[in-house]
Amino acid sequence: MSAESPLIQSLRTAVAAAPQDVPLRLHLAQLLLDAGAADAAVAEAAVALQHAPGDAQARALMARAMGVPAPGPATTAPASSTPAPASSTPAPQRGFDWKAAEEQIGDAVPPRFVEPEAPLTEDGSGDPGDAAAWDVEVPGAVRLADVGGLQEVKDRLEAAFLAPLRNPELRRLYGKSLRGGLLLYGPPGCGKTFVARAVAGELGAKFLSVSVNDVLDMWIGNSERNIHEVFETARRQAPCVVFLDELDALGGKRSRTHSSGMRNTVNQLLTELDGVDAAANEGVFVLGATNVPWDVDLALRRPGRFDRTLLVLPPDAPAREAILRHHLRDRPIENVDLGKLVKLTEGFSGADLAHLCESAAESALLDSARTGTVRMIGMKDLLGAAKQLTPSTEPWFASARNVALYANEGGQYDDLVAYLKRKRRL
Numbered sequence: 001m002s003a004e005s006p007l008i009q010s011l012r013t014a015v016a017a018a019p020q021d022v023p024l025r026l027h028l029a030q031l032l033l034d035a036g037a038a039d040a041a042v043a044e045a046a047v048a049l050q051h052a053p054g055d056a057q058a059r060a061l062m063a064r065a066m067g068v069p070a071p072g073p074a075t076t077a078p079a080s081s082t083p084a085p086a087s088s089t090p091a092p093q094r095g096f097d098w099k100a101a102e103e104q105i106g107d108a109v110p111p112r113f114v115e116p117e118a119p120l121t122e123d124g125s126g127d128p129g130d131a132a133a134w135d136v137e138v139p140g141a142v143r144l145a146d147v148g149g150l151q152e153v154k155d156r157l158e159a160a161f162l163a164p165l166r167n168p169e170l171r172r173l174y175g176k177s178l179r180g181g182l183l184l185y186g187p188p189g190c191g192k193t194f195v196a197r198a199v200a201g202e203l204g205a206k207f208l209s210v211s212v213n214d215v216l217d218m219w220i221g222n223s224e225r226n227i228h229e230v231f232e233t234a235r236r237q238a239p240c241v242v243f244l245d246e247l248d249a250l251g252g253k254r255s256r257t258h259s260s261g262m263r264n265t266v267n268q269l270l271t272e273l274d275g276v277d278a279a280a281n282e283g284v285f286v287l288g289a290t291n292v293p294w295d296v297d298l299a300l301r302r303p304g305r306f307d308r309t310l311l312v313l314p315p316d317a318p319a320r321e322a323i324l325r326h327h328l329r330d331r332p333i334e335n336v337d338l339g340k341l342v343k344l345t346e347g348f349s350g351a352d353l354a355h356l357c358e359s360a361a362e363s364a365l366l367d368s369a370r371t372g373t374v375r376m377i378g379m380k381d382l383l384g385a386a387k388q389l390t391p392s393t394e395p396w397f398a399s400a401r402n403v404a405l406y407a408n409e410g411g412q413y414d415d416l417v418a419y420l421k422r423k424r425r426l
């Protein structure tokens with residue numbers, strides 16, 4: 001190719017001096033593209049996308065530089081569905097949806113800034129008067145059938161929770177024993193929230209998910225009010241599953257609030273829970289979740305409260321296959337040997353597996369951008385990503401082992417003990 005124009009040369013110097021400046025780099029990429037240097041334009045656009053994955057201009061420029069019709073209204077798709085005649089200029093046929101791939105890589109790269117969850121007040125403490133809005137999800141999106149593998153978990157859920165609720169006869173028979181909630185526990189990222197949502201789906205109930213950390217408020221009395229509002233919302237929306245995530249936050253060990261205030265908060269929750277079998281609470285089902293059940297306030301674990309526990313373990317082989325299949329579903333892949341990946345990912349959590357698929361997609365896309373030749377996500381990318389990752393559940397099992405050894409009072413962690421023995425960790 002001929003020497004670059006002086007304008008391009010000086011822009012290159014400017015970009016080298018300010019490598020983070022995305023608009024500047026995009027300007028350079030556009031000039032390169034106009035000058036017919038598509039590969040160089042792709043390289044610049046790729047760097048811009050690394051800095052600003054969501055930047056629409058960068059994406060559009062990348063698409064143009066790759067010779068893919070630009071997304072959006074500018075697309076020159078023929079109105080009729082008849083295929084273009086063979087004599088017309090061949091549209092670059094690359095075999096997969098570049099735009100979708102770009103969108104996925106947008107997800108793979110973390111946002112550059114963390115957005116505050118609530119607007120901060122001047123002193124940065126958050127607005128104490130701002131009543132939290134509790135989002136209620138409509139039923140049906142996820143069912144137990146969507147939960148891959150984990151047959152034991154499903155069987156226990158069916159027997160201990162769903163069957164009695166589905167069947168009014170059984171429900172009457174069980175009577176009191178249906179009070180209280182079910183506590184899901186296990187290592188992080190292994191599907192507690194997912195399973196809870198599936199339970200709501202099975203019951204045809206709405207799903208109100210709250211992190212106990214969000215309920216806690218530094219202002220005295222506000223936490224109690226928040227808890228009450230959560231349950232009031234659920235009662236209004238019944239049938240509704242209330243999912244209390246991070247229940248251990250009420251345990252006092254890692255509390256943000258003063259301990260006497262925490263007592264009141266626990267008591268408020270007990271009041272709401274104890275009311276769950278009263279007529280007013282018909283159709284309100286309570287599920288809790290925690291990674292550290294041994295830190296959950298003992299008052300909450302007493303009979304009639306969160307007395308039943310369900311261990312949600314790292315996905316077994318069928319679950320891993322389902323999770324991998326799910327995350328690769330819409331991605332441009334070729335020759336992926338799921339069996340091999342499943343074998344290699346023993347101990348990986350669902351979140352680890354999602355991360356693995358994202359990393360593989362990222363490596364294939366960056367590679368495509370670098371070389372200017374689009375290629376699919378293959379085993380090379382997935383195996384590479386798997387090698388980079390270690391199962392995030394390991395530290396959890398280290399502390400769970402101690403609990404199983406020294407704190408299994410009343411056999412409350414028998415499930416855990418059995419699992420650790422099966423895995424020869426005990």
Ligand SMILES: Nc1ncnc2c1ncn2[C@@H]1O[C@H](COP(=O)(O)OP(=O)(O)OP(=O)(O)O)[C@@H](O)[C@H]1O
Nearest residue numbers: 147148187188189190191192193194319323350351
């Ligand atoms: N058995 C499964 N089948 C299908 N997908 C699963 C399964 N287990 C986990 N996942 C996926 O893994 C992801 C992580 O699961 P989830 O958020 O429910 O974990 P968690 O136990 O609630 O984690 P945390 O402790 O971080 O709250 C979910 O997005 C879900 O899609």
Ligand SMILES: [Mg+2]
Nearest residue numbers: 192193194245
């Ligand atoms: Mg969760």
